[in-house]
Amino acid sequence: MDNRQPIYSDHVKTLAYENLRRRFLDSDLFMPDTTTLTYSKFDRIIIAGIVAVRSAEAFGPDLGRHTGTYFLLQRQEMGLINIWGSPRW
Secondary structure (H helix, E strand, O other): OEEEOOOOHHHHOOOOHHHHHHHHOOOOOOOOOEEEEEEEOOOOEEEEEEEOOOOOOOOOHHHHHHOOOOOOOOOOOOOOOOOOOOOOO
């Protein structure tokens, strides 16, 4: 899981375009046969991308340690968006 630290609004105003992209864009979110997780401490959200091409993907019980809980959804909610179709990679 990638951890992203919060930054202050005054600091954001001084960043160049490439630095803003590096801090906020998650371009590797959807990778074939991979579960990708990014924990943004800026918004306190976890963004996940799951692409199960050849095999099923699953969350392990150790994900709770990233949020300081026994399991991932102990103190959080989950929203899911299922995008079905042919991959373009």
